[in-house]
Amino acid sequence: MPRARQPPEPGGHPNEVHRRLSEEDLDDFTELSVQADEAAMGLDPELEKAVGFTHFDNASSEDNLITVLMTREDLHRLPSQTLVRVKSLEDKRSYLGVVVRGPFSEPDAVAANSNIAVGVVVQGKKLSYTFDYHGRAELEILGEECDGKLIPPGHRPRPKSPVFLLDDEESEHVLGMTGELCLGMVVGYAHMDARIDALDKSILPRHTGIIGTTGAGKSTTVATLIHRTQSSGVATIVFDVEGEYTHVDQATDEPTMLAALTRRKQRPEGVKDLHIHHLTGRDTRNRRHKHRHAFALNFSKLSPHAIAEILEMTDAQQERFHKAYEVTKLLLEDFKIFPKTPDEQRQLLELDELSTGYPRMTLQHLLDVVSTYIYVLSSEGRAESKARAKGSSRQAQLPVEGIEEPAPEVAPSQGPQLYSEFKEHASRVLGRVHEQSSRSEVSWRALFGRLLRLRRLKIFDVGSALGVDYDSMLTPGRVSVIDLSDTDSPQINNLVIAEILRGLQERQEERYQRAQEQNRPVDPALIIIEEAHEFLSASRIAQMPVLFEQVARIAKRGRKRWLGLVFVTQLPQHLPNEVLGLLNNFIIHKMSDSTVISRMQKSMGGIDESLWNRVPRLAPGQAIASFSSFKRPLMINVDPAPVKRLLVD
Template identity: 20%
Template sequence: MGISEPTYIGQVGSVSGSVVRVRLRDDLRSTLVMIAGESYRIGQIGGFLRVPLGYTHLYAVCTQIGADAAPGGVPEPPLNTPLDLDGASQLSGFRWMTIVLFGEAMGKRFERGVGQYPTVGDEVHLVTKDDLEVIYGWSQGKKGTISVGQIAGASGISADVSIPGLVSRHSAIVGSTGSGKSNLVAVLLEAASSGSFPNARIVVIDPHGEYASALGDRAYVFRVRPDTAASEKHLYVPYWALPFSELIELTLGGVQPNHEAAIRDLVLDMKVASAKLLPNPPPPETLTADSPVPFSIRQLWFDLDRFERLTFKTNSQLPADAYEPDDAGNAQLLQSAKFPAASAYNTAPYKNGKKRNLERQLDFMRIRLRDGRFSFLFEPGDYAVATTGEVNKDLDSLVREWIGHERPVSVFDVSELPSEVLPTIVGTMLRVVYDLLFWAQDLAMGGRQQPLLIVIDEAHRFVPEGSGSAAHRTLSTIAKEGRKYGTGLMLVTQRPSEVDSAVLSQCGSLIALRLTNASDRSKVGAAVPDDLGGLVDQLSSLRTGEGIFVGEVMPIPSRVRVRKAMHKPMGDDPKLPEAWQVVPRPEGKLYTKALSMWRRQTTSTEDEATKAEGDSDA
């Protein structure tokens, strides 16, 4: 071992923590080196280097090459110095490299982190295939790893991802449109649900409805209008699981603070009364208007509406002086009670002097309760509440349907949900699951005993910088506290610059695919751990399907070529140019069918009614 070895490329010039400046040897005539019949390129960004220290070998990754990598005390070469490879002395000012230490090995045993540091003059060598086998041997024969592809530039070496690092430490997958994010997520889900982890629990929030096709019978898909397939189920989110403020904003559109306080008290009274009907009623003193306890929202509307319409026989307006309604109305059918009309003069019937003037908000509430787009929320199947407060199924059944089944993945296709309430609904769904697993942490189905991974696609829609939505609050809590209670988070986004910095900073692993936007690269560079920010400069030149893996998910910072998923997500690009060259032009009658599907708010071609309409127009 020494400077006579063909792998030797230079010496340590300075050391600052894990950042090492390397002065390359002056007699290098080419950056291409042949070693044992294999070619190696010196100075590749992201390439690995080895620093031998006795029986220990330190390993580092190249983050910078050239004159800019020189230590501050080394004079820069003149601007007019020619880069003449035949004059080695003229290149002396350019022959510098910055490397970042990431691990060490003794014998065949590799460990992340370094126990000792190099000093000035220590040798620096290229990493060969044998060294790579030592570096990536950490996962061989080790339980809890999955393969997602191969290490780029090192043929035959599998890129293995640590499941504990993926689930327990949170992660983020970032990349521009078309860089391969959906394929990578599909590969990760395929590998995690392949059978090696029969008790895996993964929840996928899918805003575009693209992952159902990639997972097949490995997942149950929950959507508002499911197909007849056995793997699809109705998505119900009971309104009574929403926090009070979100429910009022969603149904009444906002009210004055004093009126909101009165409505809060009314909701609390209704929840206290309904809680007594539950099989295991909670103590009344533990309940608030935010407690996930069933109550009838139709009865709430009816009571608020009745109060606005109430008239009195005398101006004292005592309860006993109220008129009996001419029409009692119907809470379940959202029909108002009718009272004698109030006089315009100071005579009976007298209008209610304490009315809250909520007519406009109550009209909006009635329209929303009847809106078919919100039936998953206000008419949630067996989770609907009678006007008397009874409910057929409680939240335990709901969460059991969501994550307590035999399949490892639950895909929540939220593409059909109204966009204006999407963050509220997703936040409520995740809060219900997280809170139930949190309080069940000592039970066999709790998060600590059987961890849960939550995958959030289009994360910038749910945790944007400066937002205060239900999704933002829930995901912030999971990011900060979920690791301790067995709930992991994976953020997937094409706009990391729009994701909340506090949430992104909690991700112990980062998988960065091609990023072309400068602000996105800057945000990623600030989040990259281990002084590896220099690798971010590669992001704009990565090939489709390539990514830089850093952090707990893969102990060695690596450039990975991700394999193709067995079944493509629907979000893949259309097949061009075949779609314009070979596929025949669609028949005109399909536009009628498309219009019917649009009005029915379904993308399913198996809808019999849609079929009939399309056939009748043929």
């Protein structure tokens, strides 16, 4: 006959099952309790503050990873990314570590995958009873503490070493959270800001990548960074291909952003000094802004090698382009356009055409030379050349002095159509072209077509338009947005970016030299390039080595001269390793493609596996932040942007 079920205890759950202990079992438990109390009296009182203890190693243990066990009550005290101190009492060593896996919950009495454990959980609707459980977490050892310094660990903490939490102040010191520029909150801490020193030459001038898929929060991160750097007195220049940041002088009015700012006890606020720059003849998304500057590019400032690469010329077209460029240089000297003075002669000796163009050369000068080549190779040009050659030959063979042979009747030639100063002496242009002879009229016409399309853009050497105001852009605490939203052409964008990058680097070099002479620090500047994959993609780098060398030169010199670069992209797979190699700081938002993550993982050192595993699951606004001042990469919640950002479809 089945045994009758005992009634539940008063106040107990109806599904709970109780069984009285026998007198013998009760005596055993009482004796164990007394022994535990006696043993506790001899323990170090500091152990009361421990949140867990290191476990024994096993065959699957990994170097630099330690398993920590904790009670059920302490489970909540060790969230992911928490910093801890491990005191190895047996060998008197102290270590710092960080929680990289877990904490996980495991039953005390049985294995988690045992039938009884599974049964208790599955029958949750019928049974309130469950096994008591403990926590397990994996620590990554950051280093061993020695005389106030953190050194690479040569040992592992012994089993049952107590683990203690670091308070926020000590954690900030260990992680390198110093400075006034706040990026957001560190995940795993209630009150710790992710901070960097915006004016430290060893951080932002070591260049930064902001990476993530569309909708992951990159634009908010950029807007927050613009606001923070401007507040710190850094001149911030933004290449804005969509016009998103043309209203950052206004406070945000987006409801979700306002709510997030309230939770962070921050207020909406626009930047205090915004200037907008746009190409002449092109529009901006903030037409009413009082500090709006239209500019034209100076053709003579662009490297001929960069022009050939950006226009994606074929090998044949590049050969003819450089030939025409050399002839144009000779003509500028013939026409006394440049050089004119001894100083200009010396300037010519120092000219580096890999980084800049030929002084005072215009696009029209070059077009005139190319059109002259086309004329010379045309049927009309060849006929004229033969007629002149024949006339010269006859004149040389006259037998009797003083007898003139009448000139052959040849239809007057129209000659090449010239529009620059060269039109005053077309014969001189023809002479230089004949000296540097060439073939293939088809290739010259193709080159002329490319250059003509460039002129039709009306962005070079526009008489009434001013050039780029680099001094304005480099004003401390000013935000300069270069609005490229109305160009509708990656080629134009790349020409603008290449020219302005060169000009900024050149001007910052001059400012650095003056600062050195005056024994003061140079004013800092930060350049943010949106859609960086369009400017420096892997395919473009292969085709445009000169352009990459120009950027690499800026990156290397910028570290000393306080000129930082920030590359923003949602397609990091298109950025070549050469570009990633220039970056020392990263803000990585959500990426879903495992192939891309794997490639990024190989390119970026120092980010542990546990953080990479979180990248596909990051929420919008969350990111993995790795800066040269951080002791280790961190998972952060990026602060909401207090400035107004235009949404882009």
